[in-house]
Every structure is written in structure tokens, then in C-alpha cells.
Amino acid sequence: MMKIAIKMLMGDRAKYLTLVSSIAFVSLLFIQQGGIFCGLIGRTARPVEAVDAPIWICDPLMRSVDDAEPMQDTDLYRVRSVPGVKWAVPLIIRIVTARLANGQYQSVRLYGLDDATLYGRPAHMLSGDTRDLLENDAVIIGQAESDKLGSPKIGDSFEINDTQARVVGIAEAPRDFLSNPFVFTTYSRALSYLPPDRKTLLYILAAPKDGVPTQTVIANIEKTTGLAAYTEDGYRWHTMGYYLKNTGIPVSIGVSLAMVFVIGTGIAGQTFYAFALQNERFFGALKAMGVSGTTLTHMILLQSLLVGLIGFGIGGGLASIFGFAAGPQSKIAFAAPWELAAIALCAVLIICLLASLASIRRVLKLEPAVVFHG
């Protein structure tokens, strides 16, 4: 009988295509909107991911990686003496204003890397060498968003806080949420780019001694120094959590997702209902011929499930084409983790279920007049 159900569905080409395309449309919008949401929120954590350190230590008041609550310079030594800490280095991540050669101002994300180790330096250089950072006035810029700095090449320079910054290398760098160009330099030079007379140590990066669990070291650090310590993943989520809680992104995307859901349910529901109405006398005939209510229910559910899965496949496919076209380096933030696909699939299946419930109800209490006269 399930084969019959499928033939009934596919036989009505026009209705079938309408159904599938409405579900495909809903899936596409859902994944696309959700993908932009995940992409945007994911970008807030890019400045953390760019560093790749096992443990991040900062002032407990730091709300996100874009925040600036400095610690005491002596905190570095206190952390180094915490049991289980293998090494610890300072790091600055600050948003500062650069002045370009043409007089324009542009805010940039400045990284000040430990002079001795350059820990947190870019992993992939497109041109130049990270060791050149040790030269006078040297900075490395990230390729992404570098157009905002006038797409400088090696040897070009701009100013930060009236201090010269000369480009000695261009690195692969992610795009962050604020779309600021990344500028890497040494810790001591970063100090010269910041306003004087201020506590400036923003982060301490650390690693656990071999064999000591990261969580244990984090607990030790927090207990003995009173600072906040995170794993890299923990600090990513700390930052993303801040943006989730404190920006309009979740609400605005949530509203548009809810609209997609409601409109999708409306369109798919109506089409499915019309389909069921048209098939009512056939279902009625089947019922008269002795098909049980359970089997009829299964047939309708199968039909809607098929429509849902095929529509989701098409919509999801289109969304991933969009995602690939955008690409990870694009200005368009788009990320579709499997959780998003799973949520979209659930939403689609709920839409299909709701749409089929109405027609199941009708079919289950069919009038004999409908059965006999159609």
C-alpha cells in the first residue's frame, strides 16, 4: 500500500512539484538565514581562534575578546608560578585607530605578540616572514579586509597613534565580526601604539605541563591568581555568548526564522491540504475497500515525509551552493554546522507533520456520501 501512496503522490505532478518546491524554499531560507546567523556569531570568535593557545587568562571582567579590561603586569609572573603551568606569555588584542597615508582613519584589530616567542603569530604568511616583525616599526597585516587599509604591500606604511607602522608581511587572517583588518606586531611595539600610562596587559596565554589536565591548571590559575582562565574553546564560547546575549542578532534572525517557519507551514499546509481534498474520494474508496485507519494514516505520513525529505534535500543543496559560493573567506558570513541542518530538518518535518495532520483527520472521518458519490 505504501507503493500506492507514493504513486498517488508522484502521479499528481503539478501538486507534487508545488509541495516539494515550497518545502525546498522553506529549507533554503531556513538554512540560509540560520547559516548567516551561525556565520556572524562564529566570526565574533575568530580573533580567539587566530591565536590557537591552550589556555587564555584575562581579567574576570572581560566580557568578550573585543573588550579591554587590563590586568597588572605582575600577573604574568604570578601565572608563571602557578603549579602545572608550563609556560605563559603576554598578549594584547586591542581595537585601535590607524591613520592611513591619505589621511583616512580606520580602526584595526591590533595583536601584540610576546617579543621573545612571537606566540600567536599568523600561521600562514602570504608574503614576507614573521621574523621580520623584529625589525623597526614592523607590522604584519591580515589579507582579509586589508583593502580598508588601502591594500598596502610590503614596504608601505601607515600610522597608529602617531607611530609609524611599516608592513613587512601579509598573512592569511580570518574575517572577524567587526570587519576590522588584523595588524600583528610585537608586544613591546604594541605598547607604543597604545595610549601611554595605562595598564596594558590584556591576555596571558599559557600551556599546561605535560601530563597535567588543562582543566586542573585552569582551576589552579583561577584559585591562586583570582584571574579568569579558559580553554581556547571556552573563551570562544564566552565571546560568542556575549554577542548572543547582548546584540540584536539572535532576535532579528530568530524573527525571520519564525516567519519562514510560519509562512512555510502555511504554504506547505495549504498545498498538502488541497492535495488531500482532491484525493479524498480515493482515500474514501480505499477506506471502504477495507484499508484500516492506521494504514491510511501511514500512507499520508509517508507522502508528507517524502515531500519533506526531497524538499529538504533540494533546499539544503541550494543553501550549500550558496554557502560554497560565499566561501569561508567571503565578506558574507555563512556557516552551516550539522546542528543547523538537523534543526532545519526537524523544522521541515514538523511542517510536514502539521500539514498532514489536517488531511489525516479529514480522511479518518469520511462521509459515506463522499465515498459513494465523490
Add this chain to the structure above:
Amino acid sequence: MAELAASLRDVHKNYGEATTLVRALDGVHLEVVCGELLLLVGPSGCGKTTLLSVLCGILDATSGDVEVFGQRMDRMTQEQKTAFRRENIGFIFQQYNLLPSLTAAENVAVPLLIHAVPWEDALTQARAVLAQVGLADRTEFLPTKLSGGQQQRVAIARAMVTRPRLIVCDEPTAALDGHTGQRILQVFREQVLSPERAIVIVTHDSRIFGFGDRIADMRDGRILGVHTQIATGASQDAVELQALHPQATHGNEGSA
């Protein structure tokens, strides 16, 4: 005396209540015996469809006894009635109700599929029955590619493919022209009717009255009388009608 296929005793069926109350069946007595083709005739709205629905358990009577092949339909659960219909009753509808996206053979196979007969076996059997009703060369056609008469033959084949002992039809010729309607009734008499099977046909098409062994005359929810006749297929005027009281209809002869 032929075996009793179905009997209704003092069956009432009301629709709605109070001011909207409709007494669609108002004390119906009727017996159907195996081997006969019974025509149930009467004006529109007199309760024919309701009677047929109650007879095969699609609709519950308000009161009265409904017995089919010795089983009390009015005492069965919905599931039992569904199973009972599946096993014992074949259906033919006015609008044929063939599934538009299935071929003739697939449509005929549906009752077999309901009985969980494997797909290929069901199609083979379906083609054989289609040949029996004269559609051997149309088995792979979609219903839309068949004429009304051909579609109704497909429906007949579908109703008999599981060899049910009772076949009920509501206005099977309403959508057909006179000649085609008579051809369909011929198919009923020659291919569908058998000594162990009863056929009940609801109709108000007088052109086919000559095909029934008995004609039950219905008005306002009651059977006024049942006429026994020699079924010839000739038009009504040529047949000698004999009025009988509904309760005294056991001894009719069912000729084929």
C-alpha cells in the same frame, strides 16, 4: 432456498437532531440472497446511499439489526467492520474512484495489495480479471485514457478481484450513456454474478431495471415493495412486475 447474504430488520438511520433531524432510513426491512442481482431503486434523497452504507458497515445505523453473511455488523467495532469489508464486500462507485496515477491493472490490484498479496502476483491476477471484463488490451492504460464505460469495467474488475461474496454498487451507470450502461449491467450478469455471490445495485436509471432479479422500491426511507422478475435485460415495460411484501421475499428465484 438460496443462502441469505444480508438482512436488515427494522433499520433506522437519523442524521442531525431536533430541528435538523432527517430520517434517512425509517424502518427498513430487506433481505438479499446469494445468487441474485438486487436493484434498489427510488428517487433521489430517498435513502439508497444511506442504506448501502449501513449494509456494508461504512455507516452505523441508529437502530435495527444489520446482518451480513450471518454476522451482525451493528455489533462490530470499526476495526472489525473494516476487516469484514476487506474480506467480504466489493465496491463499485458512481465516479469509479479509480486512482488517477495508477494504471488499470494497478487499480484492480489495489484490493489484493490491501490483502498483502505481493505486487507482481497482484498485477498478474488483476490482468486476468481485466481480461474477463473485456479489457485485456487496456491493462496498462491510465484511467484518463479510458472511456467512462471502460473505467467502470476496471472498477468492476477491482470489486471482484478478491472474490467477495457481496458486491455493492451505488449508481454505477449514472455517468454513462444508456447503451454503455446496459453493457455494464450485462458484464455484471455474465461475469460477476455467481450462485454464491449477491450483487446490490442502487440506481434510478430505469434503462437498466430489466437486469435485476428483484427490484426493491424505496421511498422516504422505507422499502415500499420488492418485485421479482425474470431478468432479461429488456426494458422495464416488457417485464412482468410482481409486487411482493418486503417481509415475504424469501422464496424468489435468482435466474442468470
